[in-house]
Amino acid sequence: MTGLSVEPSAADAVEPITTAGHAQLGIAVLAGIAVIVLLITRYKLHAFLALTIGSLALGAFAGAPLDKAIASFTTGLGSTVAGVGVLIALGAILGRLLADSGGADEIVDTILARAHGRAMPWAMVLIATVIGLPLFFEVGIVLLIPVVLMVAKRGNYSLMRIGIPALAGLSVMHGLVPPHPGPLAAIDTVKADLGVTLALGVLVAIPTVVVAGPLFSKVAARWVDVPAPERMLAQRPSEDLARRPGFGATLATILLPVVLMLAKALVDIVVDDPAHRVQRVFDVIGSPLIALLSAVVVGMFTLGRPAGFDRERLARIVEKGLVPIAGILLIVGAGGGFKQTLIDSGVGQMILDISRNWSIPALLLAWLIAVAIRLATGSATVATISAAGLVAPLAADMSTTHTALLVLAIGAGSLFFSHVNDAGFWLVKEYFGLGVGQTVKTWSVMETIISVVAGGLVLALSLVI
Template sequence: MNSIFAISLATAAIVSVIILIARFRINPFIVLFSVSILLALVAGMPADRVVGSFEAGAGHVLGHVGTVIALGTMLGKMLAESGGADRIVLTISTLSGRRHVDWAMMLIGLLVGLPVFFEVGFVLLIPLAFVLADRTQTPLLRVALPMGAALSITHALIPPHPAALLALSAYHADIGKTILLGIAIGTPIAVIAGPVFGRFASARVIPEGVNPLAKQFVNSKPPGNLPGFGITVFTVLSPVILMLAGSMADRVAAPHTTFNNILHFVGNTDIALLLATVLSFYVLGHARGFSRETVLRFTNECLGPTALIMLLVGAGGGFGHVLVDSGVSRSITDTALGAHVPLLVLAWMLAAIVRVACGSSTVAMATASGIVAPILARSTGVSAELMVLVTGAGSVAFGPMNDAGFWQLKEYLGLTVPQTLKTWSVLETLIAVCGLVFCMIASIFVH
């Protein structure tokens, strides 16, 4: 496929999605599905493969994210109804002060985001963001954007995230050095894209209408008898602890032993969230005086508002899969490879292009590192650890509409498509550009 045609086709598809949703107010799922089909047909994909490609992409994303959203929403509902969210918010606002709650959420996002995927950390922390914003009378975006920035940065830059580990292996980088450089470079980026940009954006972008998710997570008045801070935090962090244990399984137990298998099993994202949710039924439900019928009602009613989120997340995955299967993604990537640019810039650029083409930062990082690694092996004077970080930075660029996180954030925060582009897409691009700049500066001193 001609590269100019591929770039034009991808651009036309993205612009069409924006116009149809924002200007003509057509249902986003219908728009994503229709544009994906038309793009595939125009790109020359056989008609009998088009729908299957979209379904495969949607199913692949929903197979993981759908379960995460459902379990995370239930856990968040129990946290809200029991007063656990109020207890955490009260402690955070007391320690940080009302003027610095955005900084507190950034730090929490960095800690929680270390061992978990972005989607998991988001559904775990978004109830806290809702309650914290309500109780401190702070704009929701000022609290939620720093949290999202921190989760995105840890997801892209710092092992043990799977994509970072794949890049680490491809570039033969040292994991300890990568983590230290990732923290050193990622922390100032989190400050710039988090509290600094969050304050700027929240003063200019105001969500419209009533947010049904905010209504279900924020009680009009906090319960009088709040649960303890320690047990509440333990319940929220229990999936993080389990996932961290799973990632360290091979270091603490011989592979394929019973203990190793158990650690891998409970450290699985879905299993860890399931165990945490069941734990919340007792700790934040039964132990707080709620009957089984009441807990069942909570878990049933909280899933309603997430239906559209799941559909849009799946549709975004289908859109990305069609871009890959139709050959559009490959043509754009080949064009980037033909450009003669510094290796750090090439890795960043390839990751950013694949990110726009398929939506997934994990796929973008894995693909770009796989392409650039053989070139790095024949080069000298370039730090393998910085190559991991700059590839990760490029993998979150632009926050495109074929990324599940775009629609997840849009729906949870009650934003329109243009508002999401002005906030989340700009934030993700800020992370990517700052990551490239900081890695280029660091390359002067690190070899």
């Protein structure tokens, strides 16, 4: 297991923007995070503004000149948006195509037609996992909750028995598997290989979602036995559902970017020669940009044409897909700015200096830092980006696989115990018609199980690979 005895390479050395000692830097980090937490939780400020102000506060407390702190923040914001912004946009477009064409309905209906009785929770996990690959968590909830409520009502199932597996599938994809914003940002920050991270993320995600989904749902259904709320059972619009893409074409479109990125990772391992023609080809077609762009272009034909969409309708769908992600892009970018301020202030080197003789594994430290920020801010994305910035120097001498595991440890920690400062908490509460206490006993506990199980699996994998 990779520990903390890591030395930064000379190439990675950064001239700090302040000469503050370790004590002052430690206080500055705590103060910067405290400012972010206070602004988000008490004053309900948007996370983008909170991260911006917190980054400047961090620089000020560290004694850095204001102009240098601003330069660090804007540099980090720009590089982060440049690295992951296009990928987030492409993922949003693919998700909107999937929803508006009726492809998502086709997958849901096909799987539900083949699942009955005890198989239903497992079917809900499968649906949420497949649908959750290209969709943001909030979009996935809006898309799947009507299905969950309808299945629970018509099949006379416990709402928690059906709902928890669906939520677990969405949450695990959101925290551990690119192209979701958090994992992508962490991969960019610690310079991990996307294909390897994706492959290991899927490996960790499968047992995690089984434990937190179908297995925990049995317990959750005993703790909270509530019917599907009638007010949420309104019929979904039927427009275009008579003309929609087939199951095979929809599934192939969703999985196309995953297959391309995994193929690149496999070729990199087997060929292992950057000058080889085959590896060069797969380096291009398996890059995240080309993989997601290919899925979007293919989706316009495999999803849009069967639904009867003309070019004007497709253009509107692209526009509708891009509008909701403005806030996400700004939060991710500001998180990158906060990360760069941490690095330029010398915080990463401080962590290396202080922890050089510690026996705590680097992966466990990354998980714990992400847990602390998640509990404080309520945002998995903010926790992922901030934790990645803090522990990025630890990846300097790590192997490719352990760097990928570092990303997954951060992602696992970022999902720990969602509570009242998390927008997802309130989404689940309102959609399922639960009380605050009931939401804690179901949703919050499920998130904690995901975090602990995934974190444990990451640590276990680090012992054998």
